Amino acid sequence: MDKEERHIFSVMVENRFGVLARVVSLFSGRGFNIDSLNVAETHDKSVSQITLVTHGNAQIIEQIYQHLNRLIDVIEVTDLSAGTHVEREIVLIKVATDNAQKRTEILQTAEVFRGRVIDMKPASIVLEVTGDEGKLEAAINIFNTYGILELARTGKIAMMRGATN
Amino acid sequence: MELSGAQILVDSLKREGVEYIFGVNGGAAMPIFDALYDENDVKLIPMRHEQGASHAADGYARATGKVGVALATSGPGATNLVTGIATAYMDSIPMVAITGQVFTDFIGSDAFQECDVIGVTRPICKHSYLIKNCEEVADVVAEAFHIASTGKQGPVIIDIAKDAQRNKTTFKYPETVDIRSYKPQVNGDPTQIAKAAALIKEAKKPMLYAGGGVVLAEASEELQELTLKTQIPITVTLMGLGAFPETHPLAMEMPGMHGSCCANYAFTDADLIIAIGARFDDRVTGDLSKFAPNAKKIHIDIDASCIGKNVQVDVPIVGDAKNVLTELNKLVDTADIDPWRDQIQEWKQKYPFEYEQKGNKVMPQYVIEKIYEHYSDAIVVADVGQHQMWAAQYFKFTKPRKWLNSGGLGTMGFSLPAAIGAQLGCPDETVVNINGDGSYIMTIQELVPAITMKLPLKIFIINNMYLGMVRQWQELFHSKRYSAVDYHDNPDFALLAQAFGATGLRVEHPEDVEPALLKAKGINDGPVVIDFIVDEEENVFPMVPAGKGLGDVIRGLS
Numbered sequence: 226m227d228k229e230e231r232h233i234f235s236v237m238v239e240n241r242f243g244v245l246a247r248v249v250s251l252f253s254g255r256g257f258n259i260d261s262l263n264v265a266e267t268h269d270k271s272v273s274q275i276t277l278v279t280h281g282n283a284q285i286i287e288q289i290y291q292h293l294n295r296l297i298d299v300i301e302v303t304d305l306s307a308g309t310h311v312e313r314e315i316v317l318i319k320v321a322t323d324n325a326q327k328r329t330e331i332l333q334t335a336e337v338f339r340g341r342v343i344d345m346k347p348a349s350i351v352l353e354v355t356g357d358e359g360k361l362e363a364a365i366n367i368f369n370t371y372g373i374l375e376l377a378r379t380g381k382i383a384m385m386r387g388a389t390n
Numbered sequence: 391m392e393l394s395g396a397q398i399l400v401d402s403l404k405r406e407g408v409e410y411i412f413g414v415n416g417g418a419a420m421p422i423f424d425a426l427y428d429e430n431d432v433k434l435i436p437m438r439h440e441q442g443a444s445h446a447a448d449g450y451a452r453a454t455g456k457v458g459v460a461l462a463t464s465g466p467g468a469t470n471l472v473t474g475i476a477t478a479y480m481d482s483i484p485m486v487a488i489t490g491q492v493f494t495d496f497i498g499s500d501a502f503q504e505c506d507v508i509g510v511t512r513p514i515c516k517h518s519y520l521i522k523n524c525e526e527v528a529d530v531v532a533e534a535f536h537i538a539s540t541g542k543q544g545p546v547i548i549d550i551a552k553d554a555q556r557n558k559t560t561f562k563y564p565e566t567v568d569i570r571s572y573k574p575q576v577n578g579d580p581t582q583i584a585k586a587a588a589l590i591k592e593a594k595k596p597m598l599y600a601g602g603g604v605v606l607a608e609a610s611e612e613l614q615e616l617t618l619k620t621q622i623p624i625t626v627t628l629m630g631l632g633a634f635p636e637t638h639p640l641a642m643e644m645p646g647m648h649g650s651c652c653a654n655y656a657f658t659d660a661d662l663i664i665a666i667g668a669r670f671d672d673r674v675t676g677d678l679s680k681f682a683p684n685a686k687k688i689h690i691d692i693d694a695s696c697i698g699k700n701v702q703v704d705v706p707i708v709g710d711a712k713n714v715l716t717e718l719n720k721l722v723d724t725a726d727i728d729p730w731r732d733q734i735q736e737w738k739q740k741y742p743f744e745y746e747q748k749g750n751k752v753m754p755q756y757v758i759e760k761i762y763e764h765y766s767d768a769i770v771v772a773d774v775g776q777h778q779m780w781a782a783q784y785f786k787f788t789k790p791r792k793w794l795n796s797g798g799l800g801t802m803g804f805s806l807p808a809a810i811g812a813q814l815g816c817p818d819e820t821v822v823n824i825n826g827d828g829s830y831i832m833t834i835q836e837l838v839p840a841i842t843m844k845l846p847l848k849i850f851i852i853n854n855m856y857l858g859m860v861r862q863w864q865e866l867f868h869s870k871r872y873s874a875v876d877y878h879d880n881p882d883f884a885l886l887a888q889a890f891g892a893t894g895l896r897v898e899h900p901e902d903v904e905p906a907l908l909k910a911k912g913i914n915d916g917p918v919v920i921d922f923i924v925d926e927e928e929n930v931f932p933m934v935p936a937g938k939g940l941g942d943v944i945r946g947l948s
Contacts, residue, residue, distance in 0.1 A: 239571060243520070247512060254513045284698065291695035297517040297537060300571040 416463025419490030444474020449808025480798025541574025602629025603667015680939025
């Protein structure tokens, strides 16, 4: 078996009800897994962008690409992993802060990851960290040592570098 | 003037040139059936079960090449259509299935006869629409017919809420359809076509492998030109039978599990396979690791996702078979492959389809041979099982759209309703339905509309009192443990036909086969059912057991 790779697909779709279900059931029907998924309207209100991270060998990735393209409501599919691209993800982390010293430490650590404080309570703090997957994983690992109370991730958004056609 | 959504739907179907709509009435579709009541151009054909309606629409589409239309109510009506929709989807048959839906305000409330038909059918249709406003009806119908009949064809579902059927608006049918996200690639890449021509020139053991896509693309003439120009041997799949005349010396007949030894040996030995509108289905290839190990592959298909799905392809060509073959034909010449052609002829001669006469039994293959003798020009609609394979083997098809069967999904019960659709679509042709005793009874109720319409269907049941194909597998692979396949409790199908109001005949001896077939020829004021009581334990050979390579074909038990 050739080796499995992670791929990020940007899928431009008609902004209508039912479209996401078609995209998602394409994966479930074939037993392919979606690692992360992000959907939102674009600057053109009639178009939504789905950013989808999946993995598989070259043949599976090719199948996913072709099947996405085959859906009637899909306007364009781009395999961002095929070129140079930028990707970002946001994570909100709620960390326990039982004493002042721990809070200071957490704030200093947040600084290292350019994290922003978006809420602070006597016993907890909510931080926002933005970055690629590696950075977020590193941040999560560190904050875990202080005790993460709650965590929410957006899933990736991504685009090609440079001008597009 | 304002029209109801239901009236707009019917007027839109008229604009699409729809002749027939096959349906079963019910609560959430009543406004549509009401609009069809006074309609002369779009003729409503009431079927007895929604599955019959969807297969009839499918059979109409297969026989004519036009889009078939089925209509049902919400909930159980819609779910009953599902098997027919899946059948059409697997064989890429253009169909529009219209279902009534509960009132918009009730959707999602578990209302009476409510079912999320869009959700249920999502994986088995090319596309689907839920109409909640009557203003959408005309545009949706135009889009649905466009999508069903272009690119890789397939079924499209229109689910229309009852209030959208009843509310009124002005009717304006779109002159053209332009869907920004749907632009099928119909022309093959010239560079790829040139590469294919170069491979064909180099090959010493090339073979053509054509499938149902050739029929769907109306590309039989182009396929014949390619074959005759290059003189390359050709195998045509179960779905493509008739795309190239099986009576021609270059024809190796059908490949695969119950295909000819010649075609299967050719695959195993070939150095080049030119696949056209065929998808390397598991029933054709057998064990993929042993399939055509020495061959380069050219794959012409309208569906990019079909290429490279099962086998690695050297030259992929995405496009419509007719267009691609027209271009390819300009670049090819007679192949210099005499030794290969001789080898093919040797296999062909050595391993024809054959069977042994057992005592005074009616052999199923004999019945098919005789049907072929007397109905060689007919449209043959087969069901699924042993009789289907024997029909494919012993009937020699020479023209496309003369052989209709559920190849992909393998839907038992397909053939009788499909034959009704085919007969309505082709009123001047003789339609022969070759059925099995197991499959016939699955949709036997559709004999009623066939009788009502006086359709001269020739319904020939190859009755071995078993679910024969499964029994064959049990005999070979399950130590003859005949679980749930014994159909000796079948009713007398001849008497049953008479009870319905059709002509019913029963044949139990070989000498009665021909006279019965001749008698059936003379009965044209309604369907005739002949129940052929055949040898019970005859098997279909050759056979490539599931999971084996094509080279491991079993030619027969003796």
